[in-house]
Structure formats: structure tokens, C-alpha cells
Amino acid sequence: MAKLGEFQWRWLLIMTVLWLLVMLSAIAVVNSTHQSRIKLNQLELAKRMTNGYQVAWGQYLLEQSTLASYGRVESVAKKQLGMKTPAANELVILK
Numbered sequence: 001m002a003k004l005g006e007f008q009w010r011w012l013l014i015m016t017v018l019w020l021l022v023m024l025s026a027i028a029v030v031n032s033t034h035q036s037r038i039k040l041n042q043l044e045l046a047k048r049m050t051n052g053y054q055v056a057w058g059q060y061l062l063e064q065s066t067l068a069s070y071g072r073v074e075s076v077a078k079k080q081l082g083m084k085t086p087a088a089n090e091l092v093i094l095k
Contacts, residue, residue, distance in 0.1 A: 066072065077083040
């Protein structure tokens with residue numbers, strides 16, 4: 001077996017270190033890509049949830065406007081509370 005000279009040992013050491021750095025870099029790229037995909041999935045989920053909340057908010061506003069409409073309030077007042085519109089002679093104007 002031939003002995004390696006000092007130059008060959010340095011060359012072998014440099015190549016080994018470079019190979020290890022390349023492998024670490026590759027692992028870092030894979031990890032970074034994985035983390036990016038996870039964050040992108042979380043962002044898409046948050047966007048879908050936001051859209052769902054916006055739809056629900058719109059439905060609640062529509063329901064509120066329906067329940068608070070003048071015609072409905074008048075109808076409920078007449079049917080459930082027995083209220084009626086006063087006649088002209090029943091009105092009292094305060095100054």
C-alpha cells in the first residue's frame with residue numbers, strides 16, 4: 001500500500017470537507033423546501049377560513065337586515081304584541 005504524501009492528505013481532507021458541506025447544503029435545501037410547503041398550506045387554509053368567515057358575516061348581515069326591516073317589526077308588533085297604529089284623534093303632540 002502506497003503512503004499518501006502531505007499534499008495528498010490535504011487534498012483528501014479538503015475534498016471530504018467540501019463533500020460534507022455539499023451534503024449539508026442539500027439537506028438544508030430539502031428542509032427549506034419542506035418548511036415552505038408547510039407554510040404555504042397553512043396560508044391557503046387561513047385564506048379558506050377567511051373566505052368562510054366573510055360568507056358567514058354576509059349571511060348574518062342579511063339576516064339582521066331582514067329581521068330589523070320596518071315591515072317585519074310592524075308585523076311582529078301587531079301580531080305578537082297586539083299593537084296598532086293610533087288614530088288621528090289619539091295622537092298627542094308635545095311642545
